[in-house]
Amino acid sequence: MADPDMIPQVQPWLEDDEARAAAQAVADNWITEGPRSQEFSDRLNKLIGVPYGVFAPNGTLALALALLAVGIKPGDEIIIPDITFIGSATAAILVGAVPVFVDVERQTFQIDIAKAEAAVTKKTRAVMPVHLYGTACDMDGVASFAKRHGLKVVEDAAQGICVSFKNRHVGGLGDAGCFSFFADKTLTTGEGGYVACNDEDVYTQLRLLRNQGRLDRGSFIHPAIGFNFRMTDMQAAVGLAQFNKLDRIMAAKSQILEWYRQGFDGLGQVRMLSNAPNANHVPFRCVLIAQNAHALMEHLSKSGVQTRGFFYPMHKQPCFADLARQHANRHAFDDANFPNAVFGYENGLCLPIFPTLTHDQVQHITSAIRQYYS
Numbered sequence: 001m002a003d004p005d006m007i008p009q010v011q012p013w014l015e016d017d018e019a020r021a022a023a024q025a026v027a028d029n030w031i032t033e034g035p036r037s038q039e040f041s042d043r044l045n046k047l048i049g050v051p052y053g054v055f056a057p058n059g060t061l062a063l064a065l066a067l068l069a070v071g072i073k074p075g076d077e078i079i080i081p082d083i084t085f086i087g088s089a090t091a092a093i094l095v096g097a098v099p100v101f102v103d104v105e106r107q108t109f110q111i112d113i114a115k116a117e118a119a120v121t122k123k124t125r126a127v128m129p130v131h132l133y134g135t136a137c138d139m140d141g142v143a144s145f146a147k148r149h150g151l152k153v154v155e156d157a158a159q160g161i162c163v164s165f166k167n168r169h170v171g172g173l174g175d176a177g178c179f180s181f182f183a184d185k186t187l188t189t190g191e192g193g194y195v196a197c198n199d200e201d202v203y204t205q206l207r208l209l210r211n212q213g214r215l216d217r218g219s220f221i222h223p224a225i226g227f228n229f230r231m232t233d234m235q236a237a238v239g240l241a242q243f244n245k246l247d248r249i250m251a252a253k254s255q256i257l258e259w260y261r262q263g264f265d266g267l268g269q270v271r272m273l274s275n276a277p278n279a280n281h282v283p284f285r286c287v288l289i290a291q292n293a294h295a296l297m298e299h300l301s302k303s304g305v306q307t308r309g310f311f312y313p314m315h316k317q318p319c320f321a322d323l324a325r326q327h328a329n330r331h332a333f334d335d336a337n338f339p340n341a342v343f344g345y346e347n348g349l350c351l352p353i354f355p356t357l358t359h360d361q362v363q364h365i366t367s368a369i370r371q372y373y374s
């Protein structure tokens with residue numbers, strides 16, 4: 001149970017509409033993927049601007065499914081930014097591929113595609129730009145890098161609902177784009193994921209892979225090897241209810257961001273992360289680069305505010321120690337290769353920005369931060 005005296009880091013915005021929608025799926029006795037999943041998928045495709053898409057149980061499995069569908073094989077190397085959620089990298093591991101980490105940009109913390117050149121080897125097959133913290137990577141840079149080296153582009157748009165690059169929704173800009181509907185995402189179904197794509201052959205692969213190697217259910221003859229990556233119609237029902245209030249969710253997030261901006265006005269010790277060039281900003285968290293970030297987090301915890309750190313750099317993750325040991329270059333995982341990722345981790349923190357956060361709560365948070373620096 002959440003501590004009622006703490007302002008939580010995340011809180012899904014679930015109302016009667018979501019409860020009624022899920023209950024209706026149960027009342028209609030249709031709980032596996034069905035009419036609601038179809039409608040949810042149609043609306044997602046329209047939003048993202050793609051002709052095709054399939055659900056997955058969560059964002060991590062959406063990424064694994066997408067990697068398989070674009071033809072990634074065991075031993076292939078995938079270029080991934082050093083600052084991301086661990087699921088980007090473990091999705092690669094799940095399909096037998098090798099994640100290769102590249103530093104991020106200092107201002108935006110999106111992948112620094114210029115630095116990716118040095119990471120390309122004979123085994124590199126894909127790049128996974130991660131649209132982080134509610135803004136977007138330089139997808140022009142990613143596209144020309146991928147073209148130059150003949151790589152697939154699998155976008156990690158797990159945090160990217162309503163995020164765009166040059167006015168085009170992320171997740172529809174590469175060979176496949178993956179979303180998460182976990183409870184802290186702009187649009188949630190509790191758990192859930194989605195893979196969007198433009199190419200009919202990729203779509204066919206996605207359908208085969210997610211449904212035991214068949215294009216339709218009901219047959220026990222399986223033309224291909226596939227698995228079960230399906231979702232439920234109860235989740236889709238919740239997703240549709242969330243879709244109906246997407247405008248309100250977006251409006252609430254930008255209002256809260258504005259309250260934070262006002263609260264930090266003139267405070268030189270903090271910098272709020274905002275949109276990357278050519279991209280908009282639909283904040284996934286209110287990310288601050290702050291003086292003494294880790295001590296500030298402790299102060300906020302004592303002031304009743306739950307914070308989160310910046311993502312921990314992938315090259316430092318204990319779970320990837322073997323990757324570091326096996327790497328041909330024994331210096332490949334040194335901090336010196338990832339100065340911006342290390343900087344982000346040491347100086348970054350995340351404040352809550354869920355839609356039901358009130359003005360009073362934001363004022364409490366910004367006052368506590370001002371008090372810390374006073």
Ligand SMILES: Cc1ncc(COP(=O)(O)O)c(C=O)c1O
Nearest residue numbers: 058059060085087088158180182
């Ligand atoms: C950037 C990124 N990639 C992948 C994921 C994995 O999504 P899920 O938690 O739905 O598996 C997340 C989830 O937070 C994420 O933020």
